[in-house]
Amino acid sequence: MDGDFIVLEDLEKVFQVRRRTGRLRRERQEVRAVDGISFNIARGEMVGYIGPNGAGKSTTIKMLTGILTPSGGRLRVAGIDPARERTRLARRIGVVFGQRTTLWWDLPLRDSYSLVRRMYRIPETRYRENLERCVELLDLGDLLEVPVRQLSLGQRMRGDITAALLHDPDVLYLDEPTIGLDVVSKSTVRRFLSDINAAHGTTVLLTTHDLTDIEQLCKRVMVIDHGRLMYDGALAGLHEVGESERTLVVDLERELPPIEGIEGARTVRTEGPRQWLAFPASASAAPIVSRIADGYPLVDLSVREPDIEDVISRMYGAS
Numbered sequence: 001m002d003g004d005f006i007v008l009e010d011l012e013k014v015f016q017v018r019r020r021t022g023r024l025r026r027e028r029q030e031v032r033a034v035d036g037i038s039f040n041i042a043r044g045e046m047v048g049y050i051g052p053n054g055a056g057k058s059t060t061i062k063m064l065t066g067i068l069t070p071s072g073g074r075l076r077v078a079g080i081d082p083a084r085e086r087t088r089l090a091r092r093i094g095v096v097f098g099q100r101t102t103l104w105w106d107l108p109l110r111d112s113y114s115l116v117r118r119m120y121r122i123p124e125t126r127y128r129e130n131l132e133r134c135v136e137l138l139d140l141g142d143l144l145e146v147p148v149r150q151l152s153l154g155q156r157m158r159g160d161i162t163a164a165l166l167h168d169p170d171v172l173y174l175d176e177p178t179i180g181l182d183v184v185s186k187s188t189v190r191r192f193l194s195d196i197n198a199a200h201g202t203t204v205l206l207t208t209h210d211l212t213d214i215e216q217l218c219k220r221v222m223v224i225d226h227g228r229l230m231y232d233g234a235l236a237g238l239h240e241v242g243e244s245e246r247t248l249v250v251d252l253e254r255e256l257p258p259i260e261g262i263e264g265a266r267t268v269r270t271e272g273p274r275q276w277l278a279f280p281a282s283a284s285a286a287p288i289v290s291r292i293a294d295g296y297p298l299v300d301l302s303v304r305e306p307d308i309e310d311v312i313s314r315m316y317g318a319s
Protein backbone atom coordinates (compact mmCIF):
# COMPACT_ATOMS: atom_id res chain seq x y z
CA MET A 1 0.00 0.00 0.00
CA ASP A 2 2.89 2.32 0.81
CA GLY A 3 3.86 2.56 -2.85
CA ASP A 4 0.40 3.94 -3.51
CA PHE A 5 0.32 6.71 -0.95
CA ILE A 6 -0.72 9.29 -3.53
CA VAL A 7 -2.53 7.91 -6.56
CA LEU A 8 -3.70 9.79 -9.64
CA GLU A 9 -5.47 7.92 -12.42
CA ASP A 10 -6.29 9.81 -15.57
CA LEU A 11 -6.96 12.93 -13.51
CA GLU A 12 -8.63 15.84 -15.29
CA LYS A 13 -9.63 19.39 -14.52
CA VAL A 14 -11.48 21.38 -17.12
CA PHE A 15 -12.35 25.04 -16.55
CA GLN A 16 -15.13 26.74 -18.48
CA VAL A 17 -14.05 30.26 -19.31
CA ARG A 18 -15.75 33.06 -21.23
CA ARG A 19 -13.36 34.71 -23.61
CA ARG A 20 -14.00 37.99 -25.39
CA THR A 21 -13.93 37.31 -29.13
CA GLY A 22 -15.20 40.68 -30.36
CA ARG A 23 -16.26 44.02 -28.93
CA LEU A 24 -19.54 42.62 -27.62
CA ARG A 25 -19.07 38.92 -28.17
CA ARG A 26 -17.97 36.43 -25.59
CA GLU A 27 -17.53 32.75 -26.24
CA ARG A 28 -17.47 29.89 -23.82
CA GLN A 29 -14.25 27.94 -24.01
CA GLU A 30 -12.78 24.97 -22.23
CA VAL A 31 -9.36 25.10 -20.60
CA ARG A 32 -8.03 21.61 -19.97
CA ALA A 33 -5.72 22.62 -17.11
CA VAL A 34 -5.04 18.98 -16.17
CA ASP A 35 -5.59 16.64 -19.07
CA GLY A 36 -5.37 12.99 -17.99
CA ILE A 37 -2.48 12.69 -15.54
CA SER A 38 -1.59 9.38 -13.88
CA PHE A 39 1.14 8.71 -11.34
CA ASN A 40 1.78 7.06 -7.97
CA ILE A 41 3.91 8.46 -5.17
CA ALA A 42 5.20 6.17 -2.43
CA ARG A 43 5.18 7.14 1.23
CA GLY A 44 8.35 9.06 2.11
CA GLU A 45 9.20 10.03 -1.46
CA MET A 46 10.29 13.57 -2.29
CA VAL A 47 9.17 14.46 -5.79
CA GLY A 48 9.69 17.56 -7.91
CA TYR A 49 6.73 18.67 -10.03
CA ILE A 50 7.88 21.08 -12.68
CA GLY A 51 6.69 22.67 -15.89
CA PRO A 52 6.37 26.02 -17.64
CA ASN A 53 3.90 28.70 -16.49
CA GLY A 54 0.31 27.62 -16.96
CA ALA A 55 1.27 23.93 -17.26
CA GLY A 56 -1.25 22.82 -14.63
CA LYS A 57 0.95 22.40 -11.55
CA SER A 58 -1.08 24.54 -9.14
CA THR A 59 -4.33 23.04 -10.40
CA THR A 60 -2.98 19.55 -9.64
CA ILE A 61 -1.94 20.62 -6.13
CA LYS A 62 -5.32 22.26 -5.52
CA MET A 63 -7.01 18.95 -6.40
CA LEU A 64 -4.60 17.07 -4.15
CA THR A 65 -5.60 19.31 -1.24
CA GLY A 66 -9.32 19.09 -2.01
CA ILE A 67 -9.68 22.81 -2.84
CA LEU A 68 -10.71 21.90 -6.40
CA THR A 69 -12.88 18.97 -7.44
CA PRO A 70 -11.55 16.96 -10.42
CA SER A 71 -13.61 16.93 -13.62
CA GLY A 72 -12.60 13.33 -14.25
CA GLY A 73 -10.34 10.48 -13.20
CA ARG A 74 -9.50 9.16 -9.77
CA LEU A 75 -7.48 10.63 -6.94
CA ARG A 76 -6.47 9.28 -3.51
CA VAL A 77 -4.15 10.74 -0.89
CA ALA A 78 -3.44 8.39 2.03
CA GLY A 79 -6.57 6.47 0.97
CA ILE A 80 -8.70 9.62 1.14
CA ASP A 81 -10.67 11.22 -1.69
CA PRO A 82 -9.54 14.85 -1.21
CA ALA A 83 -12.59 16.69 -2.55
CA ARG A 84 -15.06 14.50 -0.61
CA GLU A 85 -13.24 14.42 2.68
CA ARG A 86 -11.35 17.66 2.76
CA THR A 87 -11.47 18.08 6.53
CA ARG A 88 -10.23 14.56 7.22
CA LEU A 89 -7.47 15.06 4.66
CA ALA A 90 -6.45 18.39 6.21
CA ARG A 91 -5.14 16.53 9.26
CA ARG A 92 -2.81 14.51 7.05
CA ILE A 93 -1.41 17.23 4.79
CA GLY A 94 0.51 20.49 5.07
CA VAL A 95 0.52 23.11 2.31
CA VAL A 96 2.92 25.97 1.62
CA PHE A 97 2.34 28.44 -1.18
CA GLY A 98 5.47 30.50 -1.84
CA GLN A 99 3.55 33.44 -3.25
CA ARG A 100 1.11 33.89 -0.40
CA THR A 101 1.09 33.34 3.30
CA THR A 102 -1.30 31.26 5.36
CA LEU A 103 -0.27 33.21 8.48
CA TRP A 104 -2.19 36.08 10.04
CA TRP A 105 -0.68 39.30 8.72
CA ASP A 106 -1.07 41.41 11.88
CA LEU A 107 -0.22 38.75 14.46
CA PRO A 108 3.19 37.79 15.78
CA LEU A 109 4.29 34.37 14.51
CA ARG A 110 3.76 32.83 17.95
CA ASP A 111 0.05 33.86 17.99
CA SER A 112 -0.44 32.52 14.47
CA TYR A 113 0.95 29.20 15.63
CA SER A 114 -1.37 29.13 18.67
CA LEU A 115 -4.31 29.57 16.32
CA VAL A 116 -3.03 26.71 14.14
CA ARG A 117 -2.74 24.59 17.28
CA ARG A 118 -6.37 25.25 18.17
CA MET A 119 -7.60 24.71 14.60
CA TYR A 120 -5.96 21.29 14.41
CA ARG A 121 -6.45 20.48 18.11
CA ILE A 122 -2.77 19.60 18.43
CA PRO A 123 -1.94 18.19 21.88
CA GLU A 124 0.15 20.64 23.93
CA THR A 125 3.31 18.50 24.24
CA ARG A 126 3.40 17.58 20.59
CA TYR A 127 2.82 21.21 19.62
CA ARG A 128 5.66 22.39 21.83
CA GLU A 129 8.06 19.74 20.53
CA ASN A 130 7.25 20.46 16.90
CA LEU A 131 7.49 24.21 17.36
CA GLU A 132 10.82 23.93 19.16
CA ARG A 133 12.26 21.72 16.43
CA CYS A 134 11.15 24.08 13.63
CA VAL A 135 12.30 27.18 15.51
CA GLU A 136 15.73 25.68 15.99
CA LEU A 137 16.23 24.24 12.51
CA LEU A 138 14.71 27.20 10.69
CA ASP A 139 16.36 29.77 12.93
CA LEU A 140 13.12 31.47 13.99
CA GLY A 141 14.03 32.14 17.63
CA ASP A 142 14.26 35.93 17.35
CA LEU A 143 11.21 36.21 15.15
CA LEU A 144 8.42 34.62 17.18
CA GLU A 145 7.21 37.93 18.60
CA VAL A 146 7.39 39.79 15.28
CA PRO A 147 4.16 40.45 13.34
CA VAL A 148 4.12 38.61 10.04
CA ARG A 149 3.82 41.85 8.04
CA GLN A 150 7.27 42.90 9.28
CA LEU A 151 9.04 39.71 8.22
CA SER A 152 11.24 39.50 5.13
CA LEU A 153 10.18 37.04 2.43
CA GLY A 154 12.72 34.45 3.58
CA GLN A 155 11.65 34.78 7.22
CA ARG A 156 7.98 34.58 6.29
CA MET A 157 8.59 31.45 4.22
CA ARG A 158 10.33 29.77 7.14
CA GLY A 159 7.38 30.85 9.30
CA ASP A 160 4.91 29.38 6.80
CA ILE A 161 6.75 26.06 6.60
CA THR A 162 6.62 25.81 10.40
CA ALA A 163 2.87 26.49 10.41
CA ALA A 164 2.36 23.71 7.84
CA LEU A 165 4.23 21.17 9.95
CA LEU A 166 2.91 21.78 13.48
CA HIS A 167 0.25 19.06 13.15
CA ASP A 168 2.75 16.42 11.88
CA PRO A 169 1.33 15.96 8.40
CA ASP A 170 2.25 12.83 6.43
CA VAL A 171 2.32 14.80 3.19
CA LEU A 172 3.72 18.24 2.48
CA TYR A 173 2.87 20.14 -0.71
CA LEU A 174 5.15 23.05 -1.46
CA ASP A 175 4.37 25.46 -4.29
CA GLU A 176 7.55 27.43 -5.14
CA PRO A 177 8.99 27.35 -1.60
CA THR A 178 12.23 29.13 -2.52
CA ILE A 179 10.87 31.76 -4.93
CA GLY A 180 12.42 35.17 -4.28
CA LEU A 181 14.56 33.96 -1.36
CA ASP A 182 18.18 34.92 -0.84
CA VAL A 183 20.87 32.25 -1.06
CA VAL A 184 21.11 31.70 2.72
CA SER A 185 17.33 31.32 3.21
CA LYS A 186 17.17 28.97 0.21
CA SER A 187 19.78 26.69 1.66
CA THR A 188 18.20 26.78 5.16
CA VAL A 189 14.83 25.80 3.66
CA ARG A 190 16.36 23.02 1.56
CA ARG A 191 18.34 21.56 4.46
CA PHE A 192 15.25 21.65 6.65
CA LEU A 193 13.06 19.90 4.08
CA SER A 194 15.54 17.14 3.56
CA ASP A 195 15.92 16.69 7.36
CA ILE A 196 12.15 16.48 7.84
CA ASN A 197 11.86 13.98 5.02
CA ALA A 198 14.68 11.82 6.41
CA ALA A 199 13.64 12.01 10.07
CA HIS A 200 9.85 11.69 9.74
CA GLY A 201 9.40 10.06 6.35
CA THR A 202 7.22 13.01 5.30
CA THR A 203 6.14 12.63 1.69
CA VAL A 204 6.96 15.84 -0.19
CA LEU A 205 5.62 17.12 -3.51
CA LEU A 206 7.32 20.30 -4.62
CA THR A 207 6.81 22.66 -7.52
CA THR A 208 9.67 24.97 -8.34
CA HIS A 209 11.38 26.97 -11.04
CA ASP A 210 14.74 26.45 -9.39
CA LEU A 211 16.52 23.32 -10.62
CA THR A 212 18.86 23.42 -7.62
CA ASP A 213 15.83 22.67 -5.39
CA ILE A 214 15.24 19.53 -7.40
CA GLU A 215 18.89 18.61 -7.60
CA GLN A 216 19.39 18.86 -3.86
CA LEU A 217 16.08 17.42 -2.74
CA CYS A 218 14.37 15.15 -5.24
CA LYS A 219 15.47 11.83 -6.66
CA ARG A 220 12.41 11.88 -8.86
CA VAL A 221 11.05 14.65 -11.02
CA MET A 222 7.86 14.90 -13.05
CA VAL A 223 7.49 17.38 -15.87
CA ILE A 224 4.07 18.53 -16.99
CA ASP A 225 3.05 20.75 -19.84
CA HIS A 226 -0.39 21.59 -21.17
CA GLY A 227 -1.86 19.46 -18.40
CA ARG A 228 -0.04 16.30 -19.46
CA LEU A 229 2.78 14.34 -17.91
CA MET A 230 5.80 14.60 -20.20
CA TYR A 231 8.49 12.97 -18.08
CA ASP A 232 8.69 10.97 -14.85
CA GLY A 233 12.12 9.85 -13.64
CA ALA A 234 15.49 10.99 -12.35
CA LEU A 235 16.74 14.53 -12.94
CA ALA A 236 19.87 13.13 -14.63
CA GLY A 237 17.63 11.37 -17.15
CA LEU A 238 15.84 14.63 -17.85
CA HIS A 239 19.14 16.28 -18.67
CA GLU A 240 19.94 13.41 -21.04
CA VAL A 241 16.57 13.56 -22.77
CA GLY A 242 16.90 17.30 -23.18
CA GLU A 243 20.65 17.25 -23.76
CA SER A 244 20.75 20.31 -21.56
CA GLU A 245 23.97 22.09 -20.77
CA ARG A 246 25.63 23.62 -17.77
CA THR A 247 27.88 26.62 -18.05
CA LEU A 248 31.32 27.02 -16.60
CA VAL A 249 32.12 30.68 -15.94
CA VAL A 250 35.89 31.18 -15.76
CA ASP A 251 37.81 34.29 -14.78
CA LEU A 252 41.30 34.43 -16.28
CA GLU A 253 44.15 36.70 -15.23
CA ARG A 254 43.71 38.79 -18.35
CA GLU A 255 41.69 39.08 -21.54
CA LEU A 256 42.63 36.23 -23.88
CA PRO A 257 41.26 34.77 -27.13
CA PRO A 258 38.40 32.27 -26.61
CA ILE A 259 39.54 29.09 -24.83
CA GLU A 260 39.93 26.26 -27.36
CA GLY A 261 40.62 22.56 -27.50
CA ILE A 262 38.94 21.58 -24.21
CA GLU A 263 37.30 18.21 -24.84
CA GLY A 264 33.61 18.12 -23.95
CA ALA A 265 33.22 21.90 -23.68
CA ARG A 266 32.95 24.87 -26.01
CA THR A 267 33.36 28.57 -25.38
CA VAL A 268 30.05 30.32 -25.93
CA ARG A 269 30.86 33.86 -24.76
CA THR A 270 33.77 36.07 -23.73
CA GLU A 271 33.76 39.42 -21.97
CA GLY A 272 37.14 40.84 -20.92
CA PRO A 273 38.96 38.27 -18.78
CA ARG A 274 35.69 36.30 -18.23
CA GLN A 275 34.70 33.40 -20.50
CA TRP A 276 31.68 31.10 -20.54
CA LEU A 277 32.00 27.44 -21.60
CA ALA A 278 29.01 25.18 -22.16
CA PHE A 279 29.20 21.45 -21.42
CA PRO A 280 26.59 18.63 -21.16
CA ALA A 281 24.68 18.83 -17.86
CA SER A 282 25.09 15.08 -17.37
CA ALA A 283 28.93 15.35 -17.52
CA SER A 284 31.28 16.15 -14.64
CA ALA A 285 32.87 19.60 -14.58
CA ALA A 286 36.07 18.31 -12.92
CA PRO A 287 38.07 17.15 -15.98
CA ILE A 288 37.12 20.31 -17.89
CA VAL A 289 38.22 22.52 -15.00
CA SER A 290 41.54 20.71 -14.66
CA ARG A 291 42.27 21.00 -18.40
CA ILE A 292 41.55 24.73 -18.31
CA ALA A 293 43.70 25.15 -15.20
CA ASP A 294 46.57 23.31 -16.97
CA GLY A 295 46.56 25.54 -20.02
CA TYR A 296 45.25 28.93 -18.87
CA PRO A 297 45.92 31.47 -16.08
CA LEU A 298 42.78 30.66 -14.08
CA VAL A 299 41.80 33.01 -11.23
CA ASP A 300 38.26 31.93 -10.33
CA LEU A 301 35.36 29.85 -11.62
CA SER A 302 31.75 28.91 -11.00
CA VAL A 303 29.24 26.50 -12.53
CA ARG A 304 25.77 27.65 -13.60
CA GLU A 305 22.92 25.21 -13.78
CA PRO A 306 20.51 25.34 -16.70
CA ASP A 307 17.12 26.76 -15.76
CA ILE A 308 13.98 24.70 -15.89
CA GLU A 309 12.51 26.45 -18.93
CA ASP A 310 15.76 25.75 -20.78
CA VAL A 311 15.75 22.05 -19.86
CA ILE A 312 12.10 21.68 -20.81
CA SER A 313 12.38 23.48 -24.12
CA ARG A 314 15.38 21.33 -25.04
CA MET A 315 13.37 18.27 -24.03
CA TYR A 316 10.65 19.19 -26.52
CA GLY A 317 13.29 19.95 -29.13
CA ALA A 318 14.66 16.44 -28.62
CA SER A 319 11.34 14.59 -28.77
Ligand SMILES: Nc1ncnc2c1ncn2[C@@H]1O[C@H](COP(=O)(O)OP(=O)(O)OP(=O)(O)O)[C@@H](O)[C@H]1O
Residues within 6 Å of the ligand: 015, 016, 017, 031, 032, 033, 051, 052, 053, 054, 055, 056, 057, 058, 059, 060
Ligand atom coordinates in the same frame (compact mmCIF):
# COMPACT_ATOMS: atom_id res chain seq x y z
N1 LIG B 1 -9.95 29.05 -11.82
C1 LIG B 1 -9.57 29.00 -13.10
N2 LIG B 1 -10.43 29.33 -14.09
C2 LIG B 1 -10.06 29.24 -15.39
N3 LIG B 1 -8.84 28.85 -15.81
C3 LIG B 1 -7.94 28.51 -14.87
C4 LIG B 1 -8.25 28.56 -13.47
N4 LIG B 1 -7.14 28.17 -12.77
C5 LIG B 1 -6.19 27.87 -13.69
N5 LIG B 1 -6.66 28.08 -14.96
C6 LIG B 1 -5.94 27.82 -16.20
O1 LIG B 1 -5.44 26.50 -16.16
C7 LIG B 1 -4.14 26.41 -16.72
C8 LIG B 1 -3.17 25.82 -15.71
O2 LIG B 1 -2.98 26.75 -14.64
P1 LIG B 1 -2.09 26.44 -13.35
O3 LIG B 1 -2.21 27.61 -12.45
O4 LIG B 1 -2.44 25.09 -12.81
O5 LIG B 1 -0.63 26.38 -13.97
P2 LIG B 1 0.78 26.32 -13.25
O6 LIG B 1 1.53 25.20 -13.89
O7 LIG B 1 0.60 26.26 -11.77
O8 LIG B 1 1.43 27.70 -13.67
P3 LIG B 1 2.35 28.75 -12.85
O9 LIG B 1 3.72 28.17 -12.84
O10 LIG B 1 2.23 29.97 -13.70
O11 LIG B 1 1.72 28.89 -11.49
C9 LIG B 1 -3.79 27.82 -17.18
O12 LIG B 1 -4.11 27.92 -18.54
C10 LIG B 1 -4.69 28.69 -16.35
O13 LIG B 1 -4.98 29.89 -17.01
